Amino acid sequence: MTVITPTAESSTSIASFVRKISLVQIAAVAVAAVLIIFGAITNNFFSLSTFQGILNTSGIIAIVAIGVTFMTLSGNLFTLSASVTVLVLGQAFLEIVHFGPFPAILIILLLGAIIFGLQGWLVGRLGANVIIISVAAGFLQQGVAEYLSGSNPSILAPAGVTSYLWMRNTYGGILFSVWAMFGVVILGELFLRRTVAGRQIYLVGENRAAARTAGINVKRITIIAFVAAGICIAFAATLEAAYTQNAYSQGSYTFDAIVAILIGGTSVLGGKGSLIRTMFGALVVSYLSQMMVMRGYNTPTRVFVEGLLLFGVVVVMQLNDRGRS
Amino acid sequence: MVTESVLRAEGVVKHYGPVKALQGVSFDLRRGEVHALLGHNGAGKSTLVKTLTGSVQLDEGQIFLDGQAVSISSPSEAQSNGIAWVDQELTLIPNLSIEDNIALGGMESTFLAQRKQHRPRVKQLLEQIGLGHLSPTQEVGTLSIGERQLLEITRAFGRNSKIVILDEPTATLSDFEIERVFAAIREVTAEGVSVIYVSHRLEEIIQICDRATIMRDGQVVTTQEISGLDKSALVNLMVGQLPEFAEVQSIAKEGGNGDFSITNLSINNFVQDVTFGAKGGEIFGLAGQLGSGASLILRALAGLEPKSSGRVVLSGKQFRLGSTLRSRKAGVYFVSNDRKGEGLFLTFTNSRNLTATRLPILAKASIISRSVLKKSAETLMQLAGVDKSRRTMTVDSLSGGNQQKIFIGRNLNHPKMKLLLLDEPTRGVDVKGRAEIHQLIREASASGIGVIFSSTELDEIMELSDIIGVMHKGKLVNVEMRGQTNAAKVFNEMVRESEIEGVKA
Ligand SMILES: Nc1ncnc2c1ncn2[C@@H]1O[C@H](COP(=O)(O)OP(=O)(O)OP(=O)(O)O)[C@@H](O)[C@H]1O
Ligand SMILES: [Mg+2]
Numbered sequence: 001m002t003v004i005t006p007t008a009e010s011s012t013s014i015a016s017f018v019r020k021i022s023l024v025q026i027a028a029v030a031v032a033a034v035l036i037i038f039g040a041i042t043n044n045f046f047s048l049s050t051f052q053g054i055l056n057t058s059g060i061i062a063i064v065a066i067g068v069t070f071m072t073l074s075g076n077l078f079t080l081s082a083s084v085t086v087l088v089l090g091q092a093f094l095e096i097v098h099f100g101p102f103p104a105i106l107i108i109l110l111l112g113a114i115i116f117g118l119q120g121w122l123v124g125r126l127g128a129n130v131i132i133i134s135v136a137a138g139f140l141q142q143g144v145a146e147y148l149s150g151s152n153p154s155i156l157a158p159a160g161v162t163s164y165l166w167m168r169n170t171y172g173g174i175l176f177s178v179w180a181m182f183g184v185v186i187l188g189e190l191f192l193r194r195t196v197a198g199r200q201i202y203l204v205g206e207n208r209a210a211a212r213t214a215g216i217n218v219k220r221i222t223i224i225a226f227v228a229a230g231i232c233i234a235f236a237a238t239l240e241a242a243y244t245q246n247a248y249s250q251g252s253y254t255f256d257a258i259v260a261i262l263i264g265g266t267s268v269l270g271g272k273g274s275l276i277r278t279m280f281g282a283l284v285v286s287y288l289s290q291m292m293v294m295r296g297y298n299t300p301t302r303v304f305v306e307g308l309l310l311f312g313v314v315v316v317m318q319l320n321d322r323g324r325s
Numbered sequence: 326m327v328t329e330s331v332l333r334a335e336g337v338v339k340h341y342g343p344v345k346a347l348q349g350v351s352f353d354l355r356r357g358e359v360h361a362l363l364g365h366n367g368a369g370k371s372t373l374v375k376t377l378t379g380s381v382q383l384d385e386g387q388i389f390l391d392g393q394a395v396s397i398s399s400p401s402e403a404q405s406n407g408i409a410w411v412d413q414e415l416t417l418i419p420n421l422s423i424e425d426n427i428a429l430g431g432m433e434s435t436f437l438a439q440r441k442q443h444r445p446r447v448k449q450l451l452e453q454i455g456l457g458h459l460s461p462t463q464e465v466g467t468l469s470i471g472e473r474q475l476l477e478i479t480r481a482f483g484r485n486s487k488i489v490i491l492d493e494p495t496a497t498l499s500d501f502e503i504e505r506v507f508a509a510i511r512e513v514t515a516e517g518v519s520v521i522y523v524s525h526r527l528e529e530i531i532q533i534c535d536r537a538t539i540m541r542d543g544q545v546v547t548t549q550e551i552s553g554l555d556k557s558a559l560v561n562l563m564v565g566q567l568p569e570f571a572e573v574q575s576i577a578k579e580g581g582n583g584d585f586s587i588t589n590l591s592i593n594n595f596v597q598d599v600t601f602g603a604k605g606g607e608i609f610g611l612a613g614q615l616g617s618g619a620s621l622i623l624r625a626l627a628g629l630e631p632k633s634s635g636r637v638v639l640s641g642k643q644f645r646l647g648s649t650l651r652s653r654k655a656g657v658y659f660v661s662n663d664r665k666g667e668g669l670f671l672t673f674t675n676s677r678n679l680t681a682t683r684l685p686i687l688a689k690a691s692i693i694s695r696s697v698l699k700k701s702a703e704t705l706m707q708l709a710g711v712d713k714s715r716r717t718m719t720v721d722s723l724s725g726g727n728q729q730k731i732f733i734g735r736n737l738n739h740p741k742m743k744l745l746l747l748d749e750p751t752r753g754v755d756v757k758g759r760a761e762i763h764q765l766i767r768e769a770s771a772s773g774i775g776v777i778f779s780s781t782e783l784d785e786i787m788e789l790s791d792i793i794g795v796m797h798k799g800k801l802v803n804v805e806m807r808g809q810t811n812a813a814k815v816f817n818e819m820v821r822e823s824e825i826e827g828v829k830a
Contacts, residue, residue, distance in 0.1 A: 196684045196691050203681055206670045213629065213667045214682045214735075215653030272672070 024265070027316040031309070035287060042294050050294070052173050054286045059177030060236050060243070062282035063184050064253045065260035067232025069278045073192070074225035075205035075270030076123060076130045078258050081138025082233055083250040085115060088145040089234050090241035091155045097242075101164035105238050112234020113227045115141065120226025124219040157245040167242035177239045181279065184232060188275045197224050205270025252303065259306055260285050262313045329356045330392075331519050332377070332408075332488055337386035339372055341722065346372040348543040349386070354488065354519050359510060361530045361551065362523045364540035365564050365755045366726030370523045371413050373540070374492050377521075378410050379403040407487035411477045411494050413523070413725045413753065414665050419466035423447065426465050427480045446483070454479040455505040470662050471497045471615040471781070475506070482509050489513065490521040493725065495529060496752045497662055499781035501614040501820045507533050525726070525755050526782065527556045539563055564757045570764045582640050583743050583775030590635035592618070592625045595799045599635070603777075603792055605743075608770050610790025611779040614819050617796040619779040620662060623746045626777070627659035628652035639775070640743050656743030658682070658736045660750060662779075668732045671721040675711065676702035678720050679735050686740065709734030710761050725753040733762055737769060745769055747778040751785060763789050783819075787812050795819055 039045045064082050071079060079085075089108050097104045119137050122128045149155060167176050192198035204211045204221045212218050241247050264281030266273025285306065292302045332354040339347040347369045354360050362370045375381040377388065379397040387394055390406060397403050403410075417426045424440060424447045447461040454475045465473060478494050495503050510520055510533060522534055530537060531551060538548040539562045546562060560567060583605025590599040596618040603609045613619035625633040628649040637644060644655040652659075661667040670678055679702045680687065687697050699716075706713050709730040715723065720731055729752055736745065750766060751759040766789065770776045780786050786793060787807065794804045795818040803818050 194692055194694075196688045196693065199677075199684055199693065202673075203670055203677075206673060207666075209667045210670055211681075212649050213627065213659060213661055215649055215658070216681075217650055271670070 023316055023319055027312070031284075031312075035284070035291070038291055038295075039287075042291055045291060045294060050290060054283065054290045055178050056170075056175045057290065058282050058286035059175055059179075059181040060239050061253065061256045061260065061285060062181045062279050063177070063232055063236040063239070065257035065264075065278045065282050066181075066184055066188055066275045067229040067236070068257045069261055069264075069266055069273065069275055070188075070201065070225045070228040070232070071130070072261055072266055072268065073205050073270055073273055074201045074222055075208060076222065076225065077268065078130075078254075078261070079116075079119070079134040079137075079229065080131060080254055081134045081141065082257050083253040083255075084138040084141050085112065085230075085233050086237045086240055086253050087247055087250045088141045089115075089237035090247035091145060091149065093238045093241045094155050094157055094247055097164050098158050098161050101167065104164070105235070108238050109231050109234045112230035112232075112237070114230070116226040116230025116233070117223055120223040123226070124222030155247050157241075164242055167239060168245075175243075177243065180235070180239060184235070185275050185279050188228070188232070191228070192275065197221060201225050202271055206272070255303075255306070256282070256285055259310045259313075262310060262317070268317070330354060331356050331390070333389040333392075334373070334377065335387045335389070337373065337376055337388070338384045339369075339376060339381060340384055344722075345543050347376070347383070350540070350543070350545050352538055352545065352548070354521060355536075356519055357514050357517045358535040359514055359520045359522055359533055361534040361537035362521055362540065363525075363527075363530065363537055363559065363563055364546075366730075366753075366758055367542075367724040368540040369543040370540060371492055371724065372543075374410065374490050374521065374523065377403070378408055378490065404484070404486075408490065409481040409484040409486035409488070410490035411474075411481045411492060413492040415470070415473050415477060417465045417473050417477060420464060422462045422464055423451070423459060423468075423476065424461040426476065427461075427483065450479045450483045451476075453482075453505075454509060455502060469616060469620065471499075471502065474498060475502060475615075478506055478509070482513060486518065488519050488521070490523075492523045493525070493753050494522075495524060495526060497615075497749055497781060499614040499819065500783055500816065502781075503529065525753065525759070527559050527756070528784070530559065531556065560756050564755065567757060568760055568764075570760070582773045583770075584641070585637070585639045585744055585775045587622075587626070588636040588638075590622065590625065590633065590637070592621050592630050592633040594632075596621050596625070596633075596796075597799050599796075599801045601794055601801060601804055603775060605640075605773040605775050606770055607791045608766065608776045608778065608789055609792045609794065610786045611777060611794050611796060612783065612786045612815055612819055613779070613781075613796030615781065617819070618799040619796040620748050622796070623659065623748045623777060623779055624661075626652065626744070627657060627661075627746055629659075656741055658739060658742050658745050660733060660736050660745075660747040662748035662752060664728060664732055664752065669720050669728060672719050674717050675706065675720050675723070675731055676716045678731055679705040679709075682735055683739065705734045705737070706731075708737060708765065710758060726755055726758055729754050730758060730762065733765065737765060742769075742774055744775040744777070747776070749780060750778055751780075751782075759785075783812055783816055786815065797821065 044050065064086065068078055068082060071077065089112055092111065093104055093108050096107060115137065119133050122133050123130050169176055171179060192201065200216050200221045201224070203216060204218050208218060260281035261278050262281070263284050264273065264277035266277055288306065288309070289302050292305060330353045334350060334352045337347050337350045350369065350373055352373065362373065364370050372381065376383045377397070379399045379402050382398065388397060389395065418429065421429065424443060427447055427450065428443065444461050451457055451459055451461070456472060456475055465476070468476065474494065474497050478491065481489050494506060498506065514520060524530055534551050536548060537551055539546045586602030588600050591597050599622060611619040611622060621630060624630050625646055626637065628647060628651055631647050633646045635646065637646060639655050639657070642655065644651055665671065670681060676698065680698050683701065684693060687693055687701055702716055703713055706716055711723070711727050711730050720728055723731065733750060747766065751762050754762060766776060778789065790807050792804060793807055793810060793815060795802050795815055797819060
């Protein structure tokens with residue numbers, strides 16, 4: 001405690017203004033400034049083609065991240081096996097795409113819903129830990145995929161099948177996966193805001209005990225959130241497979257999704273945030289990697305910088321949460 | 326020395342955005358006195374307390390400690406200057422032990438090696454407040470709300486402070502435990518400690534306080550000696566006239582919707598073979614001291630106690646206990662006494678909180694329109710008596726009493742409700758709001774549903790119940806119509822003679 005003389009004016013308007021700005025706002029401005037400055041000193045960075053590039057690399061990441069956001073909002077953190085599911089379902093998609101793209105997509109979405117629905121059931125019904133379940137589910141999926149594909153880990157697009165190639169085209173200079181991203185955001189936000197289950201996801205995430213006492217079926221809502229995640233991730237898998245025309249390496253989707261969600265500002269504890277925020281988070285991730293590519297950095301460096309950013313975000317959020325309570 | 330002032334606030338102003346919580350409040354606290362802080366919900370009592378304890382920063386004004394101008398910029402500064410307090414909302418950490426919670430934020434270190442040294446002191450603190458049956462290593466999450474409240478109080482008194490501030494310390498305690506709290510207060514004030522006491526229970530104020538400062542809309546109305554005042558004078562100073570309500574006409578039919586019977590209800594090997602029932606349109610009040618099992622009965626009926634058995638028939642249909650979903654399907658709605666933990670979605674808006682339980686009702690084919698939500702929320706805000714302009718503000722920006730009104734409002738007007746359970750329905754609500762909530766409960770009951778409520782406040786039991794059941798140590802010891810019993814009798818059944826001796830000693 002400071003003993004002050006009665007004449008000293010303690011609170012000037014500047015001081016009270018500074019007090020009102022939150023740490024998060026300062027951090028957001030700082031990050032934006034760094035991104036813009038680095039963009040500015042990178043040759044040709046601020047050009048139409050760069051921004052097309054940023055958009056085009058963000059679509060699939062964003063759809064995965066949006067899927068995981070459903071889990072986060074419901075108070076169930078993240079999945080640690082998004083990448084595996086994208087790979088495995090991508091393989092499956094290429095295997096069955098000769099049935100025609102729409103039946104194939106539907107089957108893959110259904111598989112995604114089942115894979116994640118089961119995990120949701122384990123978490124919601126048996127109270128299992130979501131991190132452990134998702135890791136275990138990842139190993140299982142990988143095992144099943146390896147068993148089915150035999151010794152051949154990489155699966156190529158079936159020769160001569162062209163009926164699905166519209167999924168990898170650009171429309172107005174923008175990849176189909178980006179248009180798909182906008183579609184997923186709109187549908188997802190409508191689901192979250194306008195349906196009973198969607199609104200209940202937020203309630204369960206904010207205060208599980210209160211939701212239970214209020215007569216909300218917490219287990220059912222948990223499963224629904226997981227199923228929504230599974231459908232999005234499965235959809236991303238079909239886009240990824242169609243785009244790369246093969247499915248043999250896991251991307252960094254698991255990690256990218258978590259970064260996108262956190263940068264977007266969705267609360268790790270659940271209940272607060274949105275899909276739109278995650279989409280912007282994914283765009284920031286893309287911006288970052290595009291910039292690093294253009295400055296000639298390699299992938300490990302890129303992942304390192306992403307890691308730094310994530311670390312910063314987590315620290316700031318932690319401090320901010322503590323400041324509030 | 327009696328009039329020496331230890332703490333003085335002058336011209337304190339605090340605004341939360343457009344909300345003028347304090348508008349130039351002056352206040353002084355004398356050595357060794359118990360000073361009541363009274364006022365309607367949202368009058369600014371908790372905000373004043375928070376400025377004194379450094380939890381919020383005042384916009385204008387000055388605080389003096391022992392005549393010295395000071396600025397208290399954080400709770401730890403307040404504490405190192407001898408101010409301890411109990412917040413209106415519970416602040417204990419559920420997954421820490423009792424002793425760690427007591428040490429937490431205190432001056433003592435929490436290092437493992439020192440725990441053992443502190444244990445006798447922790448035991449003594451528990452003993453003093455009547456929690457001697459608890460072990461210092463027990464997790465706080467296993468305690469009932471009332472026990473937690475006592476723990477917070479004894480923690481505050483254990484800090485050896487000059488000033489202890491209690492913001493509604495007794496809202497979930499029965500008269501029996503309150504006596505213990507009073508004993509603790511008398512003990513410290515005799516040693517020269519000063520106490521600020523915020524409460525809506527006016528009998529308590531008259532019993533324990535020396536002076537009262539009455540606030541209204543962020544301003545001080547008056548500060549007076551308690552000795553010259555009685556309850557109605559206090560009510561008058563606080564809220565003016567109490568609202569008059571017309572007698573509620575019961576429209577319940579014989580064999581109506583809310584008839585219920587509970588047979589051989591047993592919970593957690595504690596509540597044993599409890600049997601009672603009532604007709605729809607009757608209000609059943611469960612009285613009992615802390616830990617009597619009254620709360621447990623409500624929780625079990627709501628499906629929140631997995632280890633419960635017994636036959637429950639509601640509106641002619643039997644349902645199994647142990648699942649909140651089954652209870653809800655049967656038409657049971659529950660207002661918990663744990664508003665913060667099990668009730669509100671604190672950082673969501675009032676509107677979202679009010680509609681949280683009725684989303685399926687408001688939806689058409691699972692789709693919800695924004696205008697329907699808004700209309701429903703507005704109707705409920707009006708019903709609950711909270712200003713409509715607060716609809717889009719978060720519920721934690723409301724004063725404690727108004728939060729309670731939102732919580733009650735959420736559980737009103739459900740077309741499928743057959744049994745309404747309320748645990749401590751007017752916790753922290755001012756006299757006027759209390760009368761309004763009682764009226765809401767009477768109206769709900771008059772529509773023919775069953776109502777069971779539990780209250781630690783004997784007055785509330787006597788005022789609101791048609792039938793009174795008294796719980797003691799897990800047993801239902803008596804059930805009587807209100808007309809056939811009186812407060813003294815109920816109190817005696819709640820608290821057995823031997824125990825009363827214990828308190829007075
Ligand atoms: N964090 C906040 N943001 C906005 N408004 C707030 C906040 N905290 C309190 N208020 C407002 O300040 C006013 C005073 O609230 P306060 O909690 O001090 O009332 P109170 O006298 O303690 O009431 P109660 O008896 O219900 O506890 C109320 O209008 C309340 O809504
Ligand atoms: Mg208050």
